[in-house]
Amino acid sequence: MTQAEPLPTLLIIPTGIGCDVGGFAGDAIPAARLLASASECLITHPNVMNGGSLYWPDPHIHYVEGYSLNLFAAGEVFLQPVRQQKVGLLLDAGLESDLKKRHLQVVDGCVASLGLDIGPIITTETALSINLEKGLSGSSWGNIEEPDVLLRGAEKLKKAGATAIAVITRFPDDSDDLETKLYRQGHGVDIIAGAEAVISHFLVKHLLIPCAHAPGLAPLPINYDLDPRTSGEEIGYTFLQSVLVGLSRAPDLISKSTMQTKENSFFQVKTLLSDRNLGAVVVPEGALGGEAILSCIQKFIPLIIVSNQSVLNVSSSKMRLDLQTDYQDKKVFYAENYLEAAGLITALRHGINIKSLRRPIYGVQELN
Amino acid sequence: MNLEFIELELDWPPEVSVFELKNYILSKLMSYGEPLRWAITSLTTYSEETKQKISIEAVFIIDKDKAKVFNTDLH
Numbered sequence: 001m002t003q004a005e006p007l008p009t010l011l012i013i014p015t016g017i018g019c020d021v022g023g024f025a026g027d028a029i030p031a032a033r034l035l036a037s038a039s040e041c042l043i044t045h046p047n048v049m050n051g052g053s054l055y056w057p058d059p060h061i062h063y064v065e066g067y068s069l070n071l072f073a074a075g076e077v078f079l080q081p082v083r084q085q086k087v088g089l090l091l092d093a094g095l096e097s098d099l100k101k102r103h104l105q106v107v108d109g110c111v112a113s114l115g116l117d118i119g120p121i122i123t124t125e126t127a128l129s130i131n132l133e134k135g136l137s138g139s140s141w142g143n144i145e146e147p148d149v150l151l152r153g154a155e156k157l158k159k160a161g162a163t164a165i166a167v168i169t170r171f172p173d174d175s176d177d178l179e180t181k182l183y184r185q186g187h188g189v190d191i192i193a194g195a196e197a198v199i200s201h202f203l204v205k206h207l208l209i210p211c212a213h214a215p216g217l218a219p220l221p222i223n224y225d226l227d228p229r230t231s232g233e234e235i236g237y238t239f240l241q242s243v244l245v246g247l248s249r250a251p252d253l254i255s256k257s258t259m260q261t262k263e264n265s266f267f268q269v270k271t272l273l274s275d276r277n278l279g280a281v282v283v284p285e286g287a288l289g290g291e292a293i294l295s296c297i298q299k300f301i302p303l304i305i306v307s308n309q310s311v312l313n314v315s316s317s318k319m320r321l322d323l324q325t326d327y328q329d330k331k332v333f334y335a336e337n338y339l340e341a342a343g344l345i346t347a348l349r350h351g352i353n354i355k356s357l358r359r360p361i362y363g364v365q366e367l368n
Numbered sequence: 369m370n371l372e373f374i375e376l377e378l379d380w381p382p383e384v385s386v387f388e389l390k391n392y393i394l395s396k397l398m399s400y401g402e403p404l405r406w407a408i409t410s411l412t413t414y415s416e417e418t419k420q421k422i423s424i425e426a427v428f429i430i431d432k433d434k435a436k437v438f439n440t441d442l443h
Contacts, residue, residue, distance in 0.1 A: 014407065067405070133373050135425040137409035141373050143427065148369060198371065198427050201405045205429075289408025289422075294390035318411040318420075320386050 006040035006060075007279035007349035010073065010296065014287050015047040015066065016140035016194035017310040021338065022284075023190060024183075024229035026051020026242060031338035035282060036060040038342040039349060043079070043273070045069050046200070046212045046246060047193065052233035055242035062273070063246040065212055066292075067201035068253050072275060073292035075299075077208075078259060079251035079273040085210060086117045087247045088162025090153045094127030094170035095216045102237040103168050103216065110241060116248045120160040124153045128169050132195050134179075138188075138311035142195020144169075147202055154203050154211070164210040164247040167199060168240060171215040184220075184234075186227025189311060192217075210250035214240040275299065280348055282341050284308035285334075288319045297321075302331045302348060304341050370430045374400060380411070380420040393424065401428030 011032055013022030022028030028048045036042035036058050043062045049055065062079060064072060071077035089107060091100055100123075110116045129145035144150055154165050171192050174180045182188035196213040203211040219237060226234060233239060254272060281296040282304045288297075289312070296303065297319075305316055321328055333354060335341040347354050355361065384392045397403040406426035413420050 135373075135409060136375055137423070137425060139407070139409060139425060141425060141427060143371050143373055147371055147429075198405055201427075202371070202429075205404060287407075289411075291390065291406065294386075294393075298387050298390055300387075312409055314408050314411060318413070319389075320420075324386060 004350045007345060008041040008043065008273060008277045009035060009039040009345055010069070010278055010281040010292065011035055011042055011044040011048060012069070012281065012283045012287070012290065012292055013048050013308070014284070014290055014310075015045075015197045016189055017287060017312050018138065018189035019284055019287070019308050019310040021308050022048055023310065024186070024227065025232035026054050027229035027232075029054070029056050032056075032061060033058060034338060034342045035345060038345040039279070041273075043069070043072070046243065047197070049246050050212070050239065050242040052239045053236035053241055054232040055245040057245055057249065063210070063250045065200045065204050065210060065250075066197055067204040068208075068210070070291045070295070071253070072273075073278075073281075073295035075275040075295075076256050078254040078256070080254050080271065081251050081273070082163075082249065084117055085164035085248055085250055086119070086162055087164045087166055087244055088154075088157030088160070089118060089121040090150075090157055090165055090167040091121065091123045092128045092167075092169040092216060093124045094129075095168065096170075099170070099216050099218070103214075103240050106238050106240045106244070110244045114245065116244055118244060120157055120162060122153055122156055122160075124149050130169055130171055130195050130199075132172065132174075132191055134189075134191065140189050140191045140194035142192070142198050144195075144199060144202065150199070150202065151206055154207055158207055158209060162209070163252070164250055165203060165207070166212055166214060166240065166243050166247055167203065168214050168216050168238075169199060171195070171217050173218050180220075184223050184226055184230050186229055204253070208253050208255060210247050210253065212243045212247055214238060214243045280304055280345055282306060282338075282345075284310055285316070286310050286312040286314055288316060288321075289314035297327075300327060300331060302333065304333050304335055304344050306335045306338060306341050370432055371404065372401065372428050372430050373425070374428060375423065375425050376400070378422045378424065380422050382419065393422070397424070397426060397428075400426075401430045403427075404429050
């Protein structure tokens with residue numbers, strides 16, 4: 001095979017919608033690794049890469065939080081790869097002292113054993129109160145009662161030199177909850193995931209630096225009927241380690257307005273990733289109604305739609321993609337799984353006509 | 369400021385293509401507050417097959433000092 005340039009690819013598996021692949025504890029990491037290998041440049045988000053205690057650093061994977069991913073897909077933000085972020089830690093004052101200490105020990109471990117640069121560390125002025133919600137669709141959502149407290153803490157970290165922020169908030173313990181029981185058995189949605197996404201969206205919106213969230217939860221009692229996809233969240237005391245590893249190499253977020261100054265546009269343009277570089281976006285079949293996907297459709301970016309069941313059914317036909325025959329015929333591809341999606345990315349990357357790979361194959365037709 | 373989770377329905381007029389859908393939705397959402405995180409969570413087609421309703425779940429940033437008056441199609 002001839003050498004081909006990387007094909008920047010966006011992998012989206014929305015948070016809190018119970019995807020069969022990616023709806024649990026980093027269980028889409030193998031798919032992300034495969035697509036990163038096929039594309040040599042994968043942009044994806046914490047829901048895909050955070051496996052509680054488990055993580056996989058990959059030089060071809062860019063860890064980009066969901067709000068910034070939306071801005072990136074919209075062309076409002078560019079991504080600047082970095083060697084290392086200085087990850088500030090924002091701890092909820094509502095964390096009990098033992099739970100707080102567990103998280104600080106994770107920080108010590110990540111510095112001592114992984115070589116990460118972590119700090120400054122601060123605690124919020126008052127305890128943050130998190131409400132977990134569920135939409136009519138079955139998706140998980142959530143809310144912060146005192147967003148100003150959260151924001152003030154994060155602003156202090158940024159001012160003190162943090163270039164990325166990991167935030168740990170005390171989430172309600174819900175081990176007896178039916179949702180949690182179902183989740184641990186591999187059914188239903190991750191009930192806390194939606195609130196986590198809201199927290200990180202909120203911080204990125206205001207600070208425009210990489211941010212990600214880890215929930216502070218008391219350890220769950222052992223479960224002998226655990227779905228393997230949730231195991232990454234059962235084998236440690238915190239979910240922080242994967243967040244710190246992801247953030248430590250998360251690309252800087254460069255706003256379009258910053259780029260419009262002459263000096264920045266001159267020297268950065270070659271090293272930045274922009275939406276214009278995107279060669280494909282990979283998304284579950286029923287989850288076509290997210291903001292980043294709509295931006296990609298708007299820009300005619302090739303869409304790889306993967307069968308990956310969730311609680312949503314926002315499909316290509318419901319989105320009237322079938323009415324856009326030119327886009328549908330040339331730029332919308334369907335994959336039964338992420339193995340097939342990797343094949344499609346390889347074909348796009350190497351300029352192999354995907355129609356040549358399918359049967360039946362039809363003869364050419366002259367234009368009327 | 370406050371964050372609020374809201375579920376709402378919008379009409380998707382036939383003349384708005386999928387390529388224009390994001391801007392169309394954002395223009396409608398702005399009347400509720402500043403959208404922080406949102407997604408289309410279902411689409412319903414009516415019998416005449418030209419009219420669709422979009423269900424959206426969203427979290428908005430609401431400025432306490434400039435609290436919006438919400439439209440009546442909120443759930």
